[in-house]
Amino acid sequence: EAQVTQNPRYLITVTGKKLTVTCSQNMNHEYMSWYRQDPGLGLRQIYYSMNVEVTDKGDVPEGYKVSRKEKRNFPLILESPSPNQTSLYFCASSELAGGPYNEQFFGPGTRLTVL
Amino acid sequence: AQSVTQPDIHITVSEGASLELRCNYSYGATPYLFWYVQSPGQGLQLLLKYFSGDTLVQGIKGFEAEFKRSQSSFNLRKPSVHWSDAAEYFCAVGELVMRFGAGTRLTVKP
Numbered sequence: 001e002a003q004v005t006q007n008p009r010y011l012i013t014v015t016g017k018k019l020t021v022t023c024s025q026n027m028n029h030e031y032m033s034w035y036r037q038d039p040g041l042g043l044r045q046i047y048y049s050m051n052v053e054v055t056d057k058g059d060v061p062e063g064y065k066v067s068r069k070e071k072r073n074f075p076l077i078l079e080s081p082s083p084n085q086t087s088l089y090f091c092a093s094s095e096l097a098g099g100p101y102n103e104q105f106f107g108p109g110t111r112l113t114v115l
Numbered sequence: 116a117q118s119v120t121q122p123d124i125h126i127t128v129s130e131g132a133s134l135e136l137r138c139n140y141s142y143g144a145t146p147y148l149f150w151y152v153q154s155p156g157q158g159l160q161l162l163l164k165y166f167s168g169d170t171l172v173q174g175i176k177g178f179e180a181e182f183k184r185s186q187s188s189f190n191l192r193k194p195s196v197h198w199s200d201a202a203e204y205f206c207a208v209g210e211l212v213m214r215f216g217a218g219t220r221l222t223v224k225p
Contacts, residue, residue: 040124042119042215042217043213045212045214059214090158106158106159107158108158109157
């Protein structure tokens with residue numbers, strides 16, 4: 001089954017404790033992206049990647065890191081989480097063939113709470 | 116910079132009634148526009164998209180949207196709403212950098 005998976009689905013942590021949220025897709029998509037969803041703000045893009053070793057900032061990259069060492073994986077790293085990073089996080093992927101405007105397939109989300 | 120505004124935070128319609136969800140965008144060139152739906156506790160699913168050509172686009176689940184350049188709008192419509200359409204709807208614009216509206220939550224009354 002074609003899908004985007006994220007782990008963990010739920011995470012409660014404390015300020016300053018490094019964490020990684022994994023994202024993996026099995027559709028051989030070139031493009032992957034991370035979003036955070038907050039009430040009243042919709043989704044805001046954190047980082048995106050057009051292919052292996054190619055990443056770029058979205059609108060809200062501060063406090064986050066990403067890496068793209070393999071095509072299928074795009075982990076989101078919070079080196080020193082703070083309470084304002086409490087949010088619902090989504091990973092998404094899409095093809096790039098034909099242009100960067102194909103349907104994005106979203107993972108199920110990771111709900112992160114930073115105390 | 117690109118931006119998207121969804122003026123309605125919450126809309127309630129009766130089952131069987133028609134629906135229109137508003138979306139206004141700000142973009143310097145021809146926009147790439149999308150409508151996504153998010154059911155409770157789920158990720159987002161694409162309903163439809165517009166890049167060029169016919170300004171009325173058809174999507175899944177009986178939804179359609181009309182691109183109006185003069186009004187900078189891309190409103191989503193459905194002629195007859197079903198209870199299963201209750202969800203949150205997001206309009207989005209962009210290419211590599213995607214910008215989403217704040218969303219419109221749809222409640223369907225029996």
